[in-house]
Amino acid sequence: MITGNTSGLKTAQLKALERIAGRRVSPDLIVSPELAKELCAVAFELARQVGVLLSRSGQVEAVMVGDHKSIMIPALRQFKASGGRLKGLRCVHTHLAGEDLSEDDLMDLLFLRLDMMTVVKMDQGGATWLSSAHLVPQPVQEKNWVVLPPEIPGRQGHFREFIAGLEDEFAKARPVREVDAGRDRAILISVTPLSKVKAQESMDELAELARSAEVIVLDTVVQRRDKINPRLILGKGKLGEIMLTALRLNANLLIFDQELNPSQVRSITDHTELRVIDRTQLILDIFARRALSREGKLQIEMAQLKYMLPRLTTRDDALSRLTGGIGGRGPGETRLEVDRRRINDRLSKLAKKLKEVSREREQRRSRRRKKDLPVLSLVGYTNAGKSTLLNTLTNSAIVAEDKLFATLDPTSRRLRFPEDVEVIITDTVGFIRHLPEELLKAFKATLEELHEADVLVHVIDASNPRYGDHVQVVEDLLRELELDTLPCLKVFNKIDLVEPEVVAEQLRLYDAVALSARDAATFGPFLDKARSLVLKKWQRRGGHAQSEIQEHPPCTPVSSTT
CATH class of the missing domain: 3.40.50.11060 (GTPase HflX, N-terminal domain)
Incomplete structure (x- = not known):
């Protein structure tokens, strides 16, 4: 393959380049004296830099023609990095004025992960010296490569062993298993x-x-x-x-x-x-890994497709000649256009399905309103302990792990406060800073659940040193969702991991209550405050927070999305 600046070349010069493309050198040599001499002769005649890419077997994979000062290495996508490390190719090219390896040469060595970058220094008599550099596993004098001493073409041996040893040095940093x-x-x-x-x-x-x-x-x-x-x-x-x-x-x-x-x-x-x-x-x-419900999977798929749509890069210009002019537009639809159309069609179907889900949610909320039960919604930064709190409050077994976004699907349970007051308590997806806009839009149906809440319970991880920033992120998102007008009870969780004086300062600054979601014995202040807020809000709405205890025993599930 001959690439680069071949414009204006004579037939004889092109044939000379084709002869170079058919060459083969010993795998133990960086470059043979014959090939080095031939590169210099062609470069001198063309007054352009000329180079080759050699495989480890010694086969010429590409011949490159540049200008007087530089050479352009072609895209190497078809060459897989050997062992996941070096490319398995070495570049040998000429410098017309006998200069050393340039900054561009060393950058190409680094970015392309070449086995070696070699410059053939030349004069009118042909090749004189080879100047070579290779990458190293650890920086040497703050450089990621080492420049070898100059060599005479043909006197360099054991190249194959040298590269194998270099690969071993890279491999030692991390066991393959x-x-x-x-x-x-x-x-x-x-x-x-x-x-x-x-x-x-x-x-x-x-x-x-x-x-x-x-x-x-x-x-x-x-x-x-x-x-x-x-x-x-x-x-x-x-x-x-x-x-x-x-x-x-x-x-x-x-x-x-x-x-x-x-x-x-x-x-x-x-x-x-x-x-x-x-x-x-x-x-x-x-989110795609963790979504379990039908609704969650639909929401995630929609978010992923919206994210993917502007990032489609597949191009197929094979039919480009058929697309121009009147009468030629139909058969010439490119692969990229087909992919976009399919994604848009899928998005339309998902939107219809999510509307159905939203209607189903509205029906469930209507039934809930008819039962005259107040709603508490747990909100907070991801991994603050919302699911653990819900599990302990209602004797449930919702997935709760010490990971970000361990729980995605909204879940509702029935909870009875002291003095026979029953409420619905719901757990929603956690928030995070810079929450992707695609996700916020896709989870609109889920977040609508929060608008039905009588009281928001903002769960905060007291043990996280950045809890203040997390509180601000949650409050900003609630404001964006127009939920900042609802009564909100701040609850500092994981107090078993924090010094008591630190907890006392947190409660004073945020007018909050504290608990450990794993220890029900710490729930007293939280339950009293939550009950007080629910009754106050419910009385303003003219509702009745009393429930029929015999008919609905405490902590029984109302609905569960899993």
Whole structure:
């Protein structure tokens, strides 16, 4: 394959390039003296840089023609990285003025994960010296590569053994048996203008999200930049370091804390040849794993399709000649257009199904209103302990784990307060900062449940050092959902993990009550305050909070979405 700047070449010159494309060198040599001499002769005649990509077997995979100062390496998607590490290709090319390896050469070595980058220094007599560089598992003098001493073409031997040893050095950093466990292995990346403390807080939360998605976190990278690179998000040098880290640790996934646009995902993927996702996509994946109900699955599918629609990149130009002009538009629909149409059709069907679900929910709420029972809704930041509290209050067995978004599907149970007051208590999906807009829209039917609440119970994780920020996030989202006018009882949970004087200060600042969701003996203040708020709200509505105890024993389920 001959690529690059071939315009204006004569037939004889093209044939000379074709002869180079048919060459083969010994696997133990970086390049043979004959091939080096031939590259120099063609480059001297064309006054352009000329190079080849050689496989480990010594086969010429591509011949490249550049200009006087540089050479362009073609896309290497068809070449899989050997052993998940180095590419299995080495680049050998000429420098017309006898200069050393350039910065561009070293960046290509790094970004393309080449086995080696070699420059053939030349003069009018042909090839003189080889200047080569290769990647290293650990930086040497703050550089991710090592430049070898100059060599004469043909005197370099044992190249195959050298590369095998280099691969072993990369492999030692992480045992293969661990990375082959079928789980994604990720490097977490944040590029932000925020302070170091704020950036680290957001990164810690991203790590928790990754844990919830069962992703192995190998490394984290935080880069503070006042101005974000519009194409690659971070600097090219930093991206190169991340690539080398991924190479050393056998990472197969990059997760960005910031939301990426489709163009940025493509650019980073093209540079790194790794899968790239952002925080939004990670949250969507967690929701897709955890949704159990029909409604939840519909909502997640809709959110994922809306997220995916602007990110479709599949192109098929095979029929492009048929699409132009009158009478040619019908048969020429591209694959991309077909995919978009199918997604839009599916979105329309999902919207209809969710409307049906919303009507069913409204009917259930109507029946509940007829029974004249007040409603308490648990809200709060994800992993604050809402599901655990509901389980302990009602002797239920809802899934409750120490993970972000362990519970997604809304659940309702009946609870009897002292003095024969019965209420419906509901658990809803947890909130999180920067909750994806697609999810907020998709869960509209679920969040409508909150509008039927008489009292909101805002559960707060007292043991989390960033609980103040979490309270603000929840209050902002409640305001966005127009729920900030409802009576709200703040409840600090997990007090068994916090010093008593700290809890006392929290209660004073937020006018709240405290408990441990695992210990029913701590529920007294919460039950008294909740009962008081329910009766006050219910009396204003003219309702009756009394229930028929014999007919409805305490803590029996009203409805459960699982």
